[in-house]
Amino acid sequence: MAQQNIFDNEVFFDGYKKLRDQEVNANILFEIPALSSLLPDLEGKEILDLGCGFGEHCVDYVKRGAKRVVGIDLSEKMLEVARKENADPKIEYLRLPIEELDKVSGTFDVVISSLAFHYVEDYAGVVKKIYEKMNAGAVFVFSQEHPFTTTYSNKLPRWTRDENGKKIYINLADYGVEGERTSTWFVDNFIVYHRMFSTIVNELAQNGFVIEKMIEPTPDEELLAKYPEYYDLFHKPDFLLVRARK
Numbered sequence: 001m002a003q004q005n006i007f008d009n010e011v012f013f014d015g016y017k018k019l020r021d022q023e024v025n026a027n028i029l030f031e032i033p034a035l036s037s038l039l040p041d042l043e044g045k046e047i048l049d050l051g052c053g054f055g056e057h058c059v060d061y062v063k064r065g066a067k068r069v070v071g072i073d074l075s076e077k078m079l080e081v082a083r084k085e086n087a088d089p090k091i092e093y094l095r096l097p098i099e100e101l102d103k104v105s106g107t108f109d110v111v112i113s114s115l116a117f118h119y120v121e122d123y124a125g126v127v128k129k130i131y132e133k134m135n136a137g138a139v140f141v142f143s144q145e146h147p148f149t150t151t152y153s154n155k156l157p158r159w160t161r162d163e164n165g166k167k168i169y170i171n172l173a174d175y176g177v178e179g180e181r182t183s184t185w186f187v188d189n190f191i192v193y194h195r196m197f198s199t200i201v202n203e204l205a206q207n208g209f210v211i212e213k214m215i216e217p218t219p220d221e222e223l224l225a226k227y228p229e230y231y232d233l234f235h236k237p238d239f240l241l242v243r244a245r246k
């Protein structure tokens with residue numbers, strides 16, 4: 001199965017990097033704090049990061065005491081930044097599709113993936129392989145675009161807005177139709193894979209994972225006062241985060 005390596009597209013890469021380099025974005029305000037809150041104690045742990053991108057999380061895991069971190073990613077351009085800006089003797093960066101994670105040597109105490117699973121078509125196959133790569137009692141933490149975010153359909157505008165252009169509610173169509181969704185994000189033909197919430201959860205349960213916690217981040221009062229535009233997250237969460245245990 002061929003993966004879409006959109007992060008090696010120059011236009012996409014430049015647009016994405018600019019977004020991530022911003023001082024404030026949804027990742028910094030919501031996704032990263034939620035992911036951090038789900039992490040177990042990493043002292044002395046062996047960690048596998050699936051879709052590690054720039055490797056920012058991998059160095060953070062070393063700072064938290066990890067013994068070994070393996071970061072895998074499909075994109076050479078992302079890994080180039082990781083190797084240049086986030087290198088550490090305890091980190092190994094490998095160019096490898098998540099779908100082939102069984103090729104990584106050893107087993108792990110913690111498997112983490114931040115915002116990569118919605119690019120993966122064969123989620124069921126990947127969950128199975130993750131379980132096999134984990135030590136008994138190991139923890140699996142991941143974030144992905146929320147299923148209400150990956151739902152988008154070309155039949156409807158994503159948001160209904162008031163006369164001032166303010167978003168008032170999201171339009172949902174074809175939520176139960178799983179599979180490829182194509183849109184424009186920096187480039188045309190940007191592909192993600194939509195799965196229902198139940199599919200994401202059931203696949204974990206059926207493979208033997210115990211789900212410990214899920215987060216759909218929304219702003220607290222302080223954040224909302226500073227960034228009122230993120231009220232949108234009460235209409236439609238951007239992210240889904242899960243912690244599960246083997």
Ligand SMILES: C[S@@+](CC[C@H](N)C(=O)[O-])C[C@H]1O[C@@H](n2cnc3c(N)ncnc32)[C@H](O)[C@@H]1O
Binds near residue numbers: 004055096120
């Ligand atoms: C949105 S970025 C997130 C990067 C990083 N985890 C973070 O949170 O900053 C998604 C990353 O997943 C990678 N990716 C997408 N599909 C992949 C696949 N099938 N196998 C490996 N990496 C993949 C991309 O190349 C990209 O680096």
